[in-house]
Amino acid sequence: MGLLSGRVALVTGGSRGLGRAICLALAREGAEVAFNFSRSDQDAAELLALIQGLGVRGWAYKTSVLDKAGLQSLARTLEAEAGQIDVLVNNAGVGQAVPLALMEEEDWDRVMSVNVKGAFLTTQAVMRGMIKRRRGRILNISSLAGVKMMEAPVHYSAAKAALKGFTEALAKEIGRYGITVNCLAPGILEAGVSTNLPEARLAEYLRHCALGRQGTLEECAEVVAFLVSDRNSYMNGATIVLDGGV
Amino acid sequence: MDCTTCTPTPARQDRPHTFLAHEYAACPTCEARIEGRIVLRAGKVYNLLRCLACGPQETLVADDAGRYLIEFLAKGQVPEGHQGDWLFKTTTSTCPTCLALLEAEVVIREGRVFFKKACGECGPSEALVSEDARYYVQAYAFARAGTEPLEFTQPAKAGCPVDCGTCSDHEQHTCLPIIEVTDHCNLECPICIVDNQYSSHMPLGVFESTIAGLIRAEGRCESVAICGGEPTSHPRIFDLIRAADRPEIGRVVLITNGLRIGRDLGFARQIKDSGAYVALQLDGFDAETHRVLRGRDLTEEKAATLRVLRELKIPTQLIFVAARGVNEHQIGQAVDLLLGEDHILSLNFQPVAFTGNGGGRFSHDPLDRLTIPGVIDAVDKQTHGRIKKSDFSPLPCSHPQCVSLTYLLRLNDGSYLPFPRFVDFRKHGSLLRSSATLPATAEMHDTLHEIIHDVYAREDDTERGSDVLAALRRALDVMFPGRPVGVREELRIGEAQAKSIFLHHYMDPHDFDLERLRKCCHHYAQADGRIMPACGFNLFHRGAAKGPDTAVPAWAKNAPLGSGTASARLRVVT
Numbered sequence: 012m013g014l015l016s017g018r019v020a021l022v023t024g025g026s027r028g029l030g031r032a033i034c035l036a037l038a039r040e041g042a043e044v045a046f047n048f049s050r051s052d053q054d055a056a057e058l059l060a061l062i063q064g065l066g067v068r069g070w071a072y073k074t075s076v077l078d079k080a081g082l083q084s085l086a087r088t089l090e091a092e093a094g095q096i097d098v099l100v101n102n103a104g105v106g107q108a109v110p111l112a113l114m115e116e117e118d119w120d121r122v123m124s125v126n127v128k129g130a131f132l133t134t135q136a137v138m139r140g141m142i143k144r145r146r147g148r149i150l151n152i153s154s155l156a157g158v159k160m161m162e163a164p165v166h167y168s169a170a171k172a173a174l175k176g177f178t179e180a181l182a183k184e185i186g187r188y189g190i191t192v193n194c195l196a197p198g199i200l201e202a203g204v205s206t207n208l209p210e211a212r213l214a215e216y217l218r219h220c221a222l223g224r225q226g227t228l229e230e231c232a233e234v235v236a237f238l239v240s241d242r243n244s245y246m247n248g249a250t251i252v253l254d255g256g257v
Numbered sequence: 258m259d260c261t262t263c264t265p266t267p268a269r270q271d272r273p274h275t276f277l278a279h280e281y282a283a284c285p286t287c288e289a290r291i292e293g294r295i296v297l298r299a300g301k302v303y304n305l306l307r308c309l310a311c312g313p314q315e316t317l318v319a320d321d322a323g324r325y326l327i328e329f330l331a332k333g334q335v336p337e338g339h340q341g342d343w344l345f346k347t348t349t350s351t352c353p354t355c356l357a358l359l360e361a362e363v364v365i366r367e368g369r370v371f372f373k374k375a376c377g378e379c380g381p382s383e384a385l386v387s388e389d390a391r392y393y394v395q396a397y398a399f400a401r402a403g404t405e406p407l408e409f410t411q412p413a414k415a416g417c418p419v420d421c422g423t424c425s426d427h428e429q430h431t432c433l434p435i436i437e438v439t440d441h442c443n444l445e446c447p448i449c450i451v452d453n454q455y456s457s458h459m460p461l462g463v464f465e466s467t468i469a470g471l472i473r474a475e476g477r478c479e480s481v482a483i484c485g486g487e488p489t490s491h492p493r494i495f496d497l498i499r500a501a502d503r504p505e506i507g508r509v510v511l512i513t514n515g516l517r518i519g520r521d522l523g524f525a526r527q528i529k530d531s532g533a534y535v536a537l538q539l540d541g542f543d544a545e546t547h548r549v550l551r552g553r554d555l556t557e558e559k560a561a562t563l564r565v566l567r568e569l570k571i572p573t574q575l576i577f578v579a580a581r582g583v584n585e586h587q588i589g590q591a592v593d594l595l596l597g598e599d600h601i602l603s604l605n606f607q608p609v610a611f612t613g614n615g616g617g618r619f620s621h622d623p624l625d626r627l628t629i630p631g632v633i634d635a636v637d638k639q640t641h642g643r644i645k646k647s648d649f650s651p652l653p654c655s656h657p658q659c660v661s662l663t664y665l666l667r668l669n670d671g672s673y674l675p676f677p678r679f680v681d682f683r684k685h686g687s688l689l690r691s692s693a694t695l696p697a698t699a700e701m702h703d704t705l706h707e708i709i710h711d712v713y714a715r716e717d718d719t720e721r722g723s724d725v726l727a728a729l730r731r732a733l734d735v736m737f738p739g740r741p742v743g744v745r746e747e748l749r750i751g752e753a754q755a756k757s758i759f760l761h762h763y764m765d766p767h768d769f770d771l772e773r774l775r776k777c778c779h780h781y782a783q784a785d786g787r788i789m790p791a792c793g794f795n796l797f798h799r800g801a802a803k804g805p806d807t808a809v810p811a812w813a814k815n816a817p818l819g820s821g822t823a824s825a826r827l828r829v830v831t
Contacts, residue, residue, distance in 0.1 A: 140714070141714075143714040
């Protein structure tokens with residue numbers, strides 16, 4: 012019996028990077044896993060095969076987290092197929108290394124939209140069933156840049172900080188229905204959005220990190236699996252920092 | 258719990274228990290058989306006894322209040338195949354002839370509920386109290402703890418109804434205060450529940466001190482109702498309305514037959530300018546109804562009144578006294594009127610009470626009369642299901658047998674949908690209030706949020722789910738605009754979001770139930786500071802409360818002292 016046997020999870024931005032690792036970790040723990048993606052059909056197909064190879068059902072949906080109607084439809088379709096959605100991981104996000112002085116309005120809107128509005132729209136679509144069933148786990152993937160002062164793009168930090176507020180307000184709002192909402196703020200990981208980090212910044216991070224290394228996607232995904240499991244039943248509105256001790 | 262009727266007043270305390278019902282028991286000291294109040298307190302059940310000889314006492318009845326309630330309700334289930342009357346419980350009622358307080362058996366007979374009484378002087382009697390035993394029994398599940406006024410105006414000595422009031426045994430504060438400002442009237446209604454003497458109009462100073470007493474006892478009132486007699490016959494009625502126009506009072510309501518409003522546009526404009534609301538007596542729409550209930554054909558006059566109220570957009574409540582075989586066929590038409598006119602905020606059906614100078618003599622059969630379930634049934638049938646039986650719930654604020662109600666949400670297309678189509682009143686008890694509209698309180702804010710989530714989760718299965726959500730969003734936006742809102746504005750905003758239908762069955766000597774009186778929340782405020790529960794005032798105290806120069810009601814003149822088996826004997830009808 013895995014941590015998540017019998018549970019159905021939806022992971023946004025699931026086909027690559029941290030999302031992919033989360034999908035596989037949840038599947039290893041027995042969850043049936045659905046994910047959405049917006050770019051590579053091939054990546055999605057490969058991940059789906061890996062999920063199914065772990066002996067659980069999987070679903071891949073090519074839907075943007077900014078497509079409200081598409082997300083509502085995704086939630087209904089998945090609930091019809093799987094019976095329910097127990098777990099939502101709002102992972103989809105984008106970053107962009109650009110100083111504020113050169114940041115275009117479009118840059119700002121894009122980062123804020125995908126990171127924040129995407130979580131809002133997906134949660135709104137999925138929580139309908141969770142309220143109905145009086146049960147659910149929602150985990151928002153933020154960033155250390157959203158909770159600590161770091162040299163990071165302003166719009167990215169702002170968006171990730173917004174997810175912390177989103178988490179706390181939502182946890183208060185729907186906790187009465189047995190739905191917990193938490194937030195995970197990883198530090199710099201070996202892959203994902205920090206892949207293109209300038210060397211100097213990475214070095215500075217490692218200087219301050221007690222473990223002296225970057226985290227791995229798998230390490231982060233393992234924590235996600237625990238956070239969305241029934242074993243983690245009393246945590247609500249919390250932001251967990253996963254940074255090796257910065 | 259907080260009173261669900263009124264805007265919370267911080268200093269107003271909850272009752273320490275939930276009053277459920279009456280039960281006769283032996284006084285633990287002298288063993289006399291007396292009535293007691295069954296209350297639920299801290300998970301246990303107690304019987305509070307007030308023995309005239311031994312004083313107040315209490316006995317533990319059960320250790321598990323939840324189980325007790327289930328078993329109590331189960332006593333109202335008549336076993337299949339049972340023949341004859343099924344005893345549900347006992348209570349204290351009155352002899353319909355001499356008004357003596359009597360122990361009454363509450364029995365279920367062929368799906369209906371009756372009181373069976375035996376007066377030592379006048380003999381046995383029976384009265385129909387509910388046309389639907391299932392509704393009657395299940396209503397007890399809505400019992401909730403009441404709230405105390407800031408101060409009780411009388412200590413409890415002999416107990417209810419002698420110590421009126423309200424005495425410290427009373428189970429609910431004053432949700433709707435009523436002040437009788439005159440005993441003059443321009444009609445002689447055959448169903449009048451008072452006994453107009455045409456002797457006096459309440460002086461302004463007395464009215465002011467009555468209001469002051471009310472504020473002292475209650476802190477603030479969502480509404481104050483001014484009635485009579487006919488209050489529009491009071492020569493200084495607008496001075497009275499102005500005197501009641503205080504920050505502690507949300508709205509002033511004029512309970513009127515409306516005749517003066519219909520024929521005197523200037524007078525109506527003054528009402529509009531005063532900000533008062535009108536509670537219009539409107540029992541039907543044809544000549545015969547008016548003749549039977551009000552003594553003459555008022556069809557044209559009532560139509561004129563409705564026209565003026567509509568033209569001036571005076572916020573209006575309708576009061577429809579419903580009598581078996583007289584006007585019950587016009588119940589649906591009254592609902593149509595409510596739903597068709599923006600300025601009409603609520604509709605209050607009152608099954609006729611056979612008491613007072615008129616009603617006490619009105620031809621009736623106590624075994625075949627309209628009760629709350631009968632009116633609900635008529636609403637369902639005559640609105641062709643637009644308002645259904647299942648849309649109504651007992652009001653937990655008062656005794657649950659006294660009032661039933663439903664709220665109707667205004668949808669954005671102007672149509673109305675009863676709240677129970679998308680809300681479980683058992684879960685959202687704070688919606689059930691003895692008030693015509695929804696208040697913009699913090700409690701209501703939380704309740705609306707919960708309802709929105711519930712409806713959102715069940716949108717596909719909810720009647721007009723998306724329309725309901727849109728209307729609730731509108732209600733949230735306007736009720737909680739993110740700026741300070743005064744009491745008056747709060748009420749006006751709430752009024753635009755929903756309408757209400759109330760059914761309030763006032764009691765008479767046939768169906769009087771002391772248990773109900775104990776939790777009455779419609780009270781007559783008196784000049785001497787007393788605040789008297791309505792049906793106790795109507796049946797026992799009206800004459801005495803007005804002072805020694807006021808005639809004792811004719812129907813009470815024969816009430817003998819010392820009769821009856823109840824714990825208390827009335828002194829006020831001597």
